[in-house]
Amino acid sequence: MSAEFRDFQTLKSTGRILRLREKDFCFLCPFLFKGRFLSREETRDFDTGRNFPFWGITFRDAGDMKFPPETGIQQENRKNLYTVLGLDGPGAGYPLRVKLVHSKKVFYCSQKKGTFPENLGEGDGIICSPDSGIPFVTCADCMPVYVYDVVNSNRAVFHSGWRGTGIVSTGIALMKEKTTPENLAVVIGPHIRDCCYRVDKNRAEYFAGNFTPSAVKFRDGNYYLSLLEANLFLLAQSGIPEENILVFDECTSCNPLWGSFRREGPENFTRMAAFIL
Template identity: 30%
Template sequence: MFKDKGKYFQIEEFEKYEVDAFFTTKEIGDIKNFLGNTEENKKNFFEKFGVKDKIVVFAKQGHTDKIIDIKEDTKDYFYENVDGFITKRKNIILITKHADCLPIYFYDTKNFVIGICHSGWKGTFQEIGIRALELMEKNYNSKREDVLVGVGIGISCKNYEVGEEFYENFKNKFSEDLVNKTFIKINGKWHFDNLFFNIENLIKNGILKENLIYCEECTYGNKRFHSFRRDKSKDRNIGIIYFK
């Protein structure tokens, strides 16, 4: 489960494997104070989590389906138009930025690979979560039945009104069953359940139900989180994952 620790929510099931996976609230502070800023600011920020001597990897996200593997010989730690990462490196912190879009966290319990991606509706439409799994399979021989996946926190279905064209695009690409489960009409308007779309699609693509952890907290409805749809602000929550 996602355990509320005030300044952040932590995925307990990952912690059992000596992996920390967090989603921050407004209480943690503004990430603009450390992203792309001095190394000292990054150090001070992550000391709030008790983390020292790790390298921060992040991106200027572009709602893509692009996932980068941070290998032992990787020297670049900031990327353009990238929306997710995987790594086996113990000295790396992977982060993604969110303000209604979902973070999806991954941990291969057999091959010891972590990952995270940013899945707004564009990422979900492009199945970025599946792209992350495919890269884990390709580079580390991961098996989907061994992968633990955490999904959330993002905007809820009731607060995520979308248009007819949005609905038709999903309807034309995905199965009728999946679309019917994750689109509902409220007062004659389509609403999209990004959380459960990703959950159902991950299950359809080989992730075991017992290995899925999710949180139904809503970034729009809960003012403890930043929400672009509610506030039209550049402030962001962050998803964080790293080996302890």
């Protein structure tokens, strides 16, 4: 059985869209495990009875979610996100965030919420228990990768751009200290695909040599990079069953529904928030 590929149109009926002021704000969707979607409401006999979480991503129309915010608009966008997700009231979930540096550094938060600062520091991945908080990263062409342990309910979000490719292996190795790869459900979120991600020869050779030759496409005299193929290769190396992998089959550069550094340009691109709720 291979990984499940679903685009936004086919996933809409499985997940849900949250709105703010009559605009689509973010999309929430269940994880895929053993070839089926984990309903949030179903009762589990292999766990603590907690509801299954959703993985989520904001739309471009929700605005730039840069963290730490540098402008009032970015700060307001973040505030709106927490309002939409119900994180702005007493007893609400505790957001955990990092300042992205395109690295393979992962924070592991296993204690109760409030033990860690909301801003964990510089890094590109967060693993946490359900009692620790809600992990957030941002992305805009880079790949968000979501991981959920169906047995102990740990969850993780990783920001995997070309420099940080390999962070998935780092993070899953940490998670495997308390579980087995067969218990992990993985979602590869929207990112720039090889239809649009043109790179130079050096970067192409780096990916072909360090990950898999299938990560590089050559057409019309140009090299194109597949972050997807590189990360599917790493997930296979980590022992993740293909039936536990959902690929959100969307190119951020092609589809204006999503934020894209390459399409929008370096001065005005929209960082999307990726999280597990």
